[in-house]
Amino acid sequence: MxxxxxxxxxxxxxxxxxxxxxxxxxxxxxxxxxxxxxxxxxxxxxxxxxxxxxxxxxxxxxxxxxxxxxxxxxxxxxxxxxxxxxxxxxxxxxxxxxxxxxxxxxxxxxxxxxxxxxxxxxxxxxxxxxxxxxxxxxxxxxxxxxxxxxxxxxxxxxxxxxxxxxxxxxxxxxxxxxxxxxxxxxxxxxxxxxxxxxxxxxxxxxxxxxxxxxxxxxxxxxxxxxxxxxxxxxxxxxxxxxxxxxxxxxxxxxxxxxxxxxxxxxxxxxxxxxxxxxxxxxxxxxxxxxxxxxxxxxxxxxxxxxxxLHYFKLKKRPPLPSLKTATGVKPQDDESEDIEIESGGDLRQWPYDPVIFILNYIFEHSEAAVAVASDIDLIRVCKNRCQYPIPDDIPRFLEDSSPEIEVTEDGLGMLRFDDVQVMDLRLPENANIHVEGPHNDAQAPGSPHAVHLPNHSGTCILLPPLACAERCGGISALAYSPVGREIAAGCENNTIVVWTAMNRSVRFQFEEHSGNVSALVFSPDGSKLVSGGRDGRVIIWDLIDGGSIRSLNAHQGTVERVAYSADGKLIASGADSVVKLWEAETGNLRGTTEEHGGIIMYVVFAPDNERFVSTSSDGSARVWSTHTAAHVCDLKGHEGVIYTIAYSPDRKRLVTRADDGTTRIWSALIGDEFARLREGEDGSVCAAAFSADGKELHSVGSERVIKTYDSFTAELLNTIDGGNKVVTSPAFSADGRLFAAGGEDHTITVWDMSTKQEVAHWQLPGLTDNVNHLSFSHDNRHIASASDDGMVREWELPALSETDQPMCALDI
Structure with a gap:
């Protein structure tokens, strides 16, 4: 060690x-x-x-x-x-x-x-x-x-x-x-x-x-x-x-x-x-x-x-002991090149380098005379085996995984990988991916960019052409319109792209921000889009005729969150430790909150438009009046960052989740704590959602288990072990019926919370790209994803049973 x-x-x-x-x-x-x-x-x-x-x-x-x-x-x-x-x-x-x-x-x-x-x-x-x-x-x-x-x-x-x-x-x-x-x-x-x-x-x-x-x-x-x-x-x-x-x-x-x-x-x-x-x-x-x-x-x-650092390392097969005498002198008739061999008495301090384990594995399982490997080879093996983090005992892991070895005619040994599947990080611009069903093993004629996605249900559409990473530089915000099938993405190159998913075309491209676009939200009727950026501005965009309606120099720091009230009359924006309340029609500032002591993590309006709630990295959650932005009550108790908050269907309760390992249910009227659900020692809660009748609460945490509780008694009712499938970007659909998350193996998995069954599982085309944003359409027919390769993809979900009751939840 x-x-x-x-x-x-x-x-x-x-x-x-x-x-x-x-x-x-x-x-x-x-x-x-x-x-x-x-x-x-x-x-x-x-x-x-x-x-x-x-x-x-x-x-x-x-x-x-x-x-x-x-x-x-x-x-x-x-x-x-x-x-x-x-x-x-x-x-x-x-x-x-x-x-x-x-x-x-x-x-x-x-x-x-x-x-x-x-x-x-x-x-x-x-x-x-x-x-x-x-x-x-x-x-x-x-x-x-x-x-x-x-x-x-x-x-x-x-x-x-x-x-x-x-x-x-x-x-x-x-x-x-x-x-x-x-x-x-x-x-x-x-x-x-x-x-x-x-x-x-x-x-x-x-x-x-x-x-x-x-x-x-x-x-x-x-x-x-x-x-x-x-x-x-x-x-x-x-x-x-x-x-x-x-x-x-x-x-x-x-x-x-x-x-x-x-x-x-x-x-x-x-x-x-x-x-x-x-x-x-x-x-x-x-x-x-x-x-x-x-x-x-x-x-x-x-x-x-x-x-x-990413690098290659090479090693020659050590010669047999008989090639040298006991004194270490090479026989006179041996013309092979001198090769230094490490000995137990060597006092040299060798730096830690796990690639040497791959080289030794190649020699032990092949006749290669020379072995070459890269740090990325080990990362590939681990990802193919869904092993994360990389294990301590790498030699044993390699033995258990048994990766294939390729030896060239001149004796060079390397691990064998499918380079097309593993290394193609970027698809050609304007490429469309279409998968007919689970038996689509062959590429469709006349469809040069068709890619098979195993274990899936439905269709994947790569939205062209500005979803390309070379143009966007990465996706920093993603939103679905509450009506229709429009998708908006905020990009790290300060651009906002709005697609009409029905015909997979770019409808608008907005470029007025001078910093990364960090937050997006559609108006309830889908006619407007509000964006927040690293430049501190909040911009209201017209999705009927295009262009900006007004630009507000709202904050000094990055706008972390923007929210629309249910009646479309108010907009809330959060940056640093401040939340500001704006009149959507005029852009007038109605009020400012300054009581938080940390970064604003989430802002949500009450369904009746009378209150709004904000959470912060200092562990505080506060309720405010929408009339004057006056303080109403606090939700006291969390000891970690509160990431999100949501109202129950009857509007009387709130649920918060935090990285202190707890999900808590509160009175929405006076802020009293009703119930506390603990994820586990040193755990954190990633997402939470009420059922439609408010009787159940779904919670997903660092244990990667989807849990269903009685929201009144805190009794655990059901669990789903998500394992490696629940790692990044956990998200509930708007009605809470569906839950989705990105996996360690760069997949997207969707569960139906009414049946507690997995209903879809997709593999991203590039096996080195993590899913960093997920968003459901409001009819639960599609889900949009953004990943490290800078691509936005829309996935078609299988038809759901109409007999199951929907739920009401927070889209995270």
Whole structure:
């Protein structure tokens, strides 16, 4: 078990299946280093990546100190490099052994709060904090890269260990970089020691501070626990001069124009690699930091800090012991190349690297002379087996999983995967996916983009053409019209797209926001759409003639929630800790609430339009009058973030769910607590819904079990084990009849809560894309999904029995 910070950090966060975590994400300052690039050849040391040279650059490129003899540049050719701008949300990432204890009131976007306290619950743990969403570049098709590495590894190894270069590395130490995930600023921490259990860390939400000021660490003396944090880069404090914390604003931070001018003065490189780097530099510098820790609209730090690494590693089959004498001297007639073999007495500190387990597995189950593997190979095996997180005992997992091995004619062994199924992350623009039924195993004639979706019921339609990730940059909000079949999506490139699902056409495209679109809601009659954005604006859109009706400079921070009253006369918007009430017809401000102490998580109007309720990350839920926005009562008791709230059908009760592990039922009139349903120790509740008659309550939590309770006695009536099918974006239909969620294996599953049966199960075309938004049509005939690939898809549900009674619930 590792007992140093960088190995603990790598081992714990690698389980999240995001790549190899780097304890030292910052570019190295030594000559020939700089930020990590695709094509780098180098090694891991002390938690950082160190470059020897870049195989995709010309030999004379200034990035190199030197290159191996007879260096031949690797040509990508037609191999695609897949880019994505939001593969990891900004904010904290916790290992499975670190739990969040409480959330502070720091600013955030999309509900991500960055002031928090956490505790290590096991012997080791780790966390990472990203200042801006993780950006990824990845070479998908890999056979040519693997072959190139095999052909050149001996030369690289001899050169690196020569007296001229002076490294001491084994062949299996050498990495060939195929991708990365980067951010602009970061913090990392590792828990370890005799036991890391009960070590607590508090982060105040400001990455501009030094470690000693940004973190507070508490350990119990008897445990001898250790917690080591890092923050970087040191020269990137917050640029907001009005922030309450952190060092002073730097004298003259480099502006975007200055950075571009400096790049234009450099000698232009040749080939695809240089074009790729110039394009990536433009992408990283083009937009400001998303800044979850405050108002950072002026920040322009590039995303050059490598948080996760994707790479190849190669190993040669160890020679038989008979090839050497007991003294380790090779027989004179043996002309084979010297290969270093690790021995039990080797005192060298090898960095943690799980890819070596795949290489050993290949040798144990094939006749391959050389094995090559990537960190993504292990992630694929785990995802194909629905294993998450990646297990501790990887060798045993590989034995149990028995992934196939392919050995080429020249003795190169690799794991075998279906590249079309696993690696096709993006479908062609305007592609329509249509599946006739569960026996549609063949592609329909004349339908080149038809894809078989196993275990499904119904049809999937990929909405064209602006649902494409290259145009939208990712979906940040999704909504179904309460009437008809219109779907609206808010995108990270500040665009709103409205589709008419009946004929799969784009009806409107709106582009007035100057920040990510973070919230959407249709008016009750479907004639208007209200959007909230990171720019603090609330915009009312006309869905009859198109265009904006009015734009309200509503808030200082990101608008997290917008809501329409049932009569269509009022709009509520929540940002930071403030909820504002607007008259929909005139845009006049009717009232403002300022009693919350944390980020607004949810806003809902009462069915009779007399009250509205807001919840916050500080654990508070408050009821207000719609006439003056005056305070009516509080729902007191939650000790964690309250994510959502809903009224019972008779309007007399409210249900809340929070990450303190409880679902609570309250009096909607005076705020008294009627019932408390606990998910389990350290659990959290993801979604909750009343039945139509109000007698039952459905709850889904971190245990991934769909539970039905008596809403008056809190007696548990029924359970459905969702398992790996209930992971992301849990959602109830508007009437509560249906429940849907995204799964670990990138599927969507729908249950009928009246029959307690699974009625639909679909597989996304790309097996690396998580479902991040789900929304039902109000007639329960369709469901819309948005996923990491930036696509919006509409799925047709099977016909439901008309004899079952519907329920009333909250669409989450």
């Amino acid at each position: 590792p007992e140093n910070a960088h190995d603990v950090y790598a081992q714990q966060l690698f389980k999240l299946a995001l790549g190899y975590p780097l304890w030292e994400p910052e570019p190295k300052n030594a000559r020939g280093q700089g930020e990590v690039l695709i094509g780098d050849v180098g090694y891991l040391g002390q938690g950082g990546f160190y470059r020897f040279f870049n195989a995709m650059r010309e030999a004379e490129d200034s990035i190199h100190i030197a290159v191996p003899p007879n260096f031949k540049k690797f040509q990508l050719g037609m191999i695609p490099i897949i880019t994505a701008n939001n593969v990891i949300n900004e904010g904290p990432l916790f290992s499975q052994t670190v739990r969040r204890l409480e959330v502070g009131g720091g600013a955030g976007s999309h509900g991500v709060n960055v002031a928090f306290q956490c505790e290590c619950t096991d012997q080791q743990g780790a966390l990472a904090i990203l200042d801006t969403p993780g950006k990824r570049e990845l070479v998908q098709q890999t056979r040519r890269m693997a072959k190139y590495m095999k052909e050149n590894i001996d030369t690289w190894h001899r050169w690196a260990n020569s007296d001229e270069v002076g490294y001491s590395v084994a062949i299996e130490d050498i990495l060939f970089v195929r991708g990365w995930v980067k951010t602009s600023r970061w913090a990392v921490a590792a828990f370890f020691g005799n036991t890391g259990r009960h070590a607590k860390l508090t982060f105040n939400g400001d990455l501009g501070l030094p470690v000693s000021a940004a973190f507070r660490i508490e350990t119990q003396r008897e445990t001898a626990a250790t917690c080591l944090p890092r923050i970087g880069p040191d020269n990137r404090p917050r640029l907001n001069p009005n922030r309450p914390l952190g060092p002073a604003q730097p004298e003259e931070p480099p502006s975007l124009t200055q950075a571009q001018n400096q790049r234009s003065k450099k000698k232009k490189g040749k080939g695809r690699a240089d074009d790729m780097d110039q394009r990536r530099s433009r992408e990283m510098d083009a937009g400001p930091s998303s800044g979850p820790w405050g108002n950072q609209a002026q920040e322009q730090y590039p995303s050059d800090q490598c948080m996760f």
